[in-house]
Amino acid sequence: MRPILLKGHTRPITQIKYNREGDLLFTVAKDMVVNAWYAHNGERLGTFDGHKGSVWSIAVDSSSTLLATGSADNTAKIWRIRDGKCLETLEFNAAVRKVEFSTDDKYLSVMLDNHMGQKSEIFVYRVVRSGSGSSEVYRMVRPNVAEHGRATVQAWAYYNKYIIVGHVDGTVCQYEFSPSDQQQSGSLKLLKSKKIHNDEITDLQFSADRSYFITSSKDKTANLVDVETLDILKIYKSDTSLNTAALVAKKDYIVVGGGQAASEVTTTGARQGKFEARFFHMIFEHEIGRVKGHFGPINTLSVEPNGLGYSSGGEDGFVRIHYFDDDYFGYKYDY
Amino acid sequence: MVNTSWADDQSEEVLNVPMVVSDQDGVKVIVEYKINDDGRKVKITRKIKTKTVQEKVNKSVAERKKWAKFGEEKDQPAGPNSSTASVTEQVFLKLSQWGEEKAEEEDASLKESLASRQILCRLCQGNHFTAKCPYKDKLGTIQEITAAAQLPAKDGSAASAATSPMMPGVGGEKKRAYIPPHLRDGGSKLKSPEPSRGGRDEYPTIRLTNLSEDTKEPDVQALCRPFGPLARVFLAKHYQTGVCKGYAFVSYYSSENAEAAIKKLNGYGYDSLILGAEWSSSDKK
Numbered sequence: 380m381r382p383i384l385l386k387g388h389t390r391p392i393t394q395i396k397y398n399r400e401g402d403l404l405f406t407v408a409k410d411m412v413v414n415a416w417y418a419h420n421g422e423r424l425g426t427f428d429g430h431k432g433s434v435w436s437i438a439v440d441s442s443s444t445l446l447a448t449g450s451a452d453n454t455a456k457i458w459r460i461r462d463g464k465c466l467e468t469l470e471f472n473a474a475v476r477k478v479e480f481s482t483d484d485k486y487l488s489v490m491l492d493n494h495m496g497q498k499s500e501i502f503v504y505r506v507v508r509s510g511s512g513s514s515e516v517y518r519m520v521r522p523n524v525a526e527h528g529r530a531t532v533q534a535w536a537y538y539n540k541y542i543i544v545g546h547v548d549g550t551v552c553q554y555e556f557s558p559s560d561q562q563q564s565g566s567l568k569l570l571k572s573k574k575i576h577n578d579e580i581t582d583l584q585f586s587a588d589r590s591y592f593i594t595s596s597k598d599k600t601a602n603l604v605d606v607e608t609l610d611i612l613k614i615y616k617s618d619t620s621l622n623t624a625a626l627v628a629k630k631d632y633i634v635v636g637g638g639q640a641a642s643e644v645t646t647t648g649a650r651q652g653k654f655e656a657r658f659f660h661m662i663f664e665h666e667i668g669r670v671k672g673h674f675g676p677i678n679t680l681s682v683e684p685n686g687l688g689y690s691s692g693g694e695d696g697f698v699r700i701h702y703f704d705d706d707y708f709g710y711k712y713d714y
Numbered sequence: 715m716v717n718t719s720w721a722d723d724q725s726e727e728v729l730n731v732p733m734v735v736s737d738q739d740g741v742k743v744i745v746e747y748k749i750n751d752d753g754r755k756v757k758i759t760r761k762i763k764t765k766t767v768q769e770k771v772n773k774s775v776a777e778r779k780k781w782a783k784f785g786e787e788k789d790q791p792a793g794p795n796s797s798t799a800s801v802t803e804q805v806f807l808k809l810s811q812w813g814e815e816k817a818e819e820e821d822a823s824l825k826e827s828l829a830s831r832q833i834l835c836r837l838c839q840g841n842h843f844t845a846k847c848p849y850k851d852k853l854g855t856i857q858e859i860t861a862a863a864q865l866p867a868k869d870g871s872a873a874s875a876a877t878s879p880m881m882p883g884v885g886g887e888k889k890r891a892y893i894p895p896h897l898r899d900g901g902s903k904l905k906s907p908e909p910s911r912g913g914r915d916e917y918p919t920i921r922l923t924n925l926s927e928d929t930k931e932p933d934v935q936a937l938c939r940p941f942g943p944l945a946r947v948f949l950a951k952h953y954q955t956g957v958c959k960g961y962a963f964v965s966y967y968s969s970e971n972a973e974a975a976i977k978k979l980n981g982y983g984y985d986s987l988i989l990g991a992e993w994s995s996s997d998k999k
Contacts, residue, residue: 384801420794421798
């Protein structure tokens with residue numbers, strides 16, 4: 380396959396996401412730019428301008444009308460995708476680390492970094508749309524989630540039942556989300572927590588039905604975890620610290636990305652690199668293939684929702700869109 | 715036809731308007747004549763086949779394709795911009811059960827074996843390549859002289875022991891003329907009676923001649939089996955028709971059996987022909 384190389388950022392990519400149909404790809408990086416691309420040919424649809432700091436996170440709703448971004452300038456913004464207009468700016472007193480729409484697009488959760496002695500927090504907003512795709516937001520809950528150290532990742536489980544939060548010490552916590560009757564407020568209650576990694580959790584992505592999720596960690600493993608019990612279902616071992624892991628749509632594969640941190644590249648031994656995306660069989664935990672390409676660690680991976688390909692964003696500032704060859708679809712794992 | 719490329723516009727040597735012929739099944743043939751840089755007239759034939767592929771996409775996806783660009787891309791023309799998107803070189807995803815771990819292990823073991831292999835200088839036995847030997851100029855010439863002196867001395871075991879205690883073979887080999895493999899070791903291999911017949915002649919073999927054309931291998935087996943167990947039966951057949959060529963080789967496990975077979979079968983009347991039986995040529999005893 381010949382990947383499409385996107386050169387829309389000048390600093391390390393922090394997160395990339397496909398929309399639900401997989402025709403648009405949204406990328407954010409530490410250079411304050413938010414880009415939207417047509418995934419099939421790499422044409423840039425536009426940029427969302429307004430952030431004044433590194434953009435850490437991006438979320439797109441299921442109808443591809445609203446986009447949410449979280450930035451180190453202590454704001455989260457909601458944009459209209461169609462014309463790049465900023466509809467809302469939410470201000471906080473710490474950097475926004477992760478934003479995520481709920482499964483029904485009704486809520487937006489915003490997770491804050493640890494900052495100046497302030498603990499990580501999660502805000503849940505209710506997003507109200509009017510006809511033209513504009514929105515109003517209501518703040519609902521604001522629990523302190525820093526029990527296990529800084530929170531690094533968060534995502535919504537099925538039916539908006541839980542918010543799963545990953546921490547710097549390798550713990551995942553399961554918060555039950557319950558909105559009030561008027562839907563003007565709600566609560567997040569900690570139900571379970573489990574230490575599933577020995578080091579920082581770097582990414583958390585859900586399966587299509589949101590009944591299980593995959594986490595990646597700096598302890599060189601990726602885990603498949605059940606959302607109800609937080610039990611580890613599968614463990615994928617790598618030889619480098621992982622920055623991201625994703626479940627491949629339509630096939631029983633997972634893909635992980637990582638590599639030594641850029642600051643450590645010169646201090647390590649002969650076999651540098653390991654900047655490949657690695658494919659594992661989801662069930663047998665075997666590595667089944669690798670894709671080279673990035674000149675630095677892979678920071679973020681996103682899988683095309685129809686299973687036709689995947690995209691990766693690296694510390695080198697490039698985004699690469701991959702579409703699988705025919706032999707990928709013809710391959711059968713022999714067991 | 716209008717030239718769309720500016721490069722074509724500049725050259726006025728277009729001899730005639732390109733001839734376009736569309737044939738059935740949608741192949742368009744464009745023939746044009748040009749004079750190239752060497753002043754020669756060249757005929758350029760281009761065949762273009764256009765094929766319309768209809769692809770059904772989600773309605774919302776189709777709608778999004780028509781969206782106007784915004785932000786930094788505002789008012790930019792449609793289509794990917796080469797400054798922000800490019801197609802990179804080919805990368806491969808080869809899915810296999812064992813991933814690339816194995817290949818890597820092999821790679822590592824190869825490196826290890828290479829690392830453990832000692833590098834030995836042919837001249838001074840130092841731990842470096844011969845080309846980098848600091849004594850290359852001195853030792854190299856000395857060795858050439860001593861090697862030349864050795865040549866007249868017959869085999870010179872004493873002389874060689876004195877002058878080349880270093881690498882036995884390696885130093886002398888580059889001076890020695892090429893010897894074909896079968897002449898090496900004093901041509902001893904040439905004298906060996908059976909040069910590599912693959913062990914099939916370990917068994918005593920007899921040759922049957924004057925077989926009839928209708929003879930098949932089972933017939934020969936039935937004929938020879940009474941004298942002892944057979945190691946091998948070969949019946950010469952025409953490669954196309956499969957008709958017997960009139961002779962066969964039969965190997966026994968013991969030479970007594972073979973001898974008995976020769977005695978009995980030589981002059982034996984078989985299928986209205988008188989058989990001949992003898993030791994096969996390489997098995998003459």
